[in-house]
Amino acid sequence: MIKIGYNNSSKHYGSIWHYEKPERVEFCIEMLKREFGNKYFVCTNTDTDPNQLIGLVRLVHSNEYVEKMKNFESNIFICRGCNKKNSFAYWNKKTFMEAIEEKSDCIGCDEELNVDNIYTFASIDTYYTYHTFNIALEAIGVVRDLLDLMVIPKNKYSFALIRPPGHHCNNDPNGFCVFNNVYVGAKYAQTIGFEKVLILDVDFHHGDGTQRLIEANPDPNISFVSIHGFGEVIYPGTGSKSNPDLNILNIPLEMSKDSESRIYITDEFYQEILNSQVFPFVSNKDPDLILVSLGFDAHKDDPLEGMNITDLTYLYLVSKLKQLEKPVMFVLEGGYNIKTIARVVPKMIKLLE
Numbered sequence: 001m002i003k004i005g006y007n008n009s010s011k012h013y014g015s016i017w018h019y020e021k022p023e024r025v026e027f028c029i030e031m032l033k034r035e036f037g038n039k040y041f042v043c044t045n046t047d048t049d050p051n052q053l054i055g056l057v058r059l060v061h062s063n064e065y066v067e068k069m070k071n072f073e074s075n076i077f078i079c080r081g082c083n084k085k086n087s088f089a090y091w092n093k094k095t096f097m098e099a100i101e102e103k104s105d106c107i108g109c110d111e112e113l114n115v116d117n118i119y120t121f122a123s124i125d126t127y128y129t130y131h132t133f134n135i136a137l138e139a140i141g142v143v144r145d146l147l148d149l150m151v152i153p154k155n156k157y158s159f160a161l162i163r164p165p166g167h168h169c170n171n172d173p174n175g176f177c178v179f180n181n182v183y184v185g186a187k188y189a190q191t192i193g194f195e196k197v198l199i200l201d202v203d204f205h206h207g208d209g210t211q212r213l214i215e216a217n218p219d220p221n222i223s224f225v226s227i228h229g230f231g232e233v234i235y236p237g238t239g240s241k242s243n244p245d246l247n248i249l250n251i252p253l254e255m256s257k258d259s260e261s262r263i264y265i266t267d268e269f270y271q272e273i274l275n276s277q278v279f280p281f282v283s284n285k286d287p288d289l290i291l292v293s294l295g296f297d298a299h300k301d302d303p304l305e306g307m308n309i310t311d312l313t314y315l316y317l318v319s320k321l322k323q324l325e326k327p328v329m330f331v332l333e334g335g336y337n338i339k340t341i342a343r344v345v346p347k348m349i350k351l352l353e
């Protein structure tokens with residue numbers, strides 16, 4: 001059986017033009033419900049005490065980091081409607097509540113400012129709202145609840161359609177990521193009987209946060225393989241070397257930002273890499289559970305990045321994973337064409353049925 005979980009992330013937003021937006025998941029869920037009804041959906045986070053979820057996050061992230069995110073303070077607060085910074089008077093950092101208490105109307109559009117229409121940045125590229133902390137905790141809760149269901153062998157496959165994404169996060173928010181969902185999942189899975197866990201990262205970008213967490217906390221039972229774009233102007237600029245001692249295999253695909261250089265990374269090319277490098281590594285590690293950091297930004301239709309691969313490669317990946325007959329959880333990372341996500345995820349699920 002397949003299980004799908006998601007968190008309501010509509011109040012985790014940046015500017016209305018930001019690529020990483022709630023519709024990425026919302027439209028996909030709409031399409032899944034159209035295709036499968038409620039068949040595979042599970043309710044997650046029912047009656048969960050937030051402290052339990054904080055406990056899970058602390059399996060991976062420092063106490064200091066969690067506290068900083070929980071009581072987030074900033075001196076820049078931005079109106080979502082007009083994108084105007086309402087920050088001129090703030091010499092000292094303030095919480096969201098303090099900020100709206102001090103400043104009631106936007107200087108740009110005269111809208112009344114409240115916790116549902118302002119945001120700030122937790123890093124140069126990671127926006128943050130009043131609701132982000134709880135939404136990020138609920139994302140962790142989705143991963144936990146799906147893993148709990150996967151202890152039953154018939155529940156072999158699951159999809160965590162969650163936001164914010166996680167694979168760039170170590171103990172810093174980065175690249176739109178707040179908590180490292182997939183790595184928390186790996187650590188939690190080990191506590192419920194999945195001894196050997198493998199993380200397979202197919203997002204366009206290197207999962208630098210995941211790798212750094214592994215490096216900081218070596219565990220012979222966690223392995224990591226990442227295929228990613230790599231080059232001078234490619235974010236985050238890491239992932240050029242593997243580290244066999246730490247069970248890390250990086251497969252950087254050299255490219256620049258122009259469309260010319262992505263042309264050669266075709267479906268055939270990518271699938272050949274899956275066959276010659278990724279799946280031999282996976283078989284060799286013989287994991288009890290595979291967690292896929294599933295990014296759709298490698299797809300050729302992605303507005304932000306993109307290689308030259310199509311739906312076919314995502315489906316090929318699924319068929320290869322299916323052949324292994326191991327439990328697999330897909331955890332959403334990047335991918336910014338909402339139509340691509342909403343089209344490919346249902347196809348993947350069809351293939352696993």
Ligand SMILES: [Zn+2]
Nearest residue numbers: 079082106109
């Ligand atoms: Zn405004």
Ligand SMILES: [Zn+2]
Nearest residue numbers: 203204205334
């Ligand atoms: Zn990405």
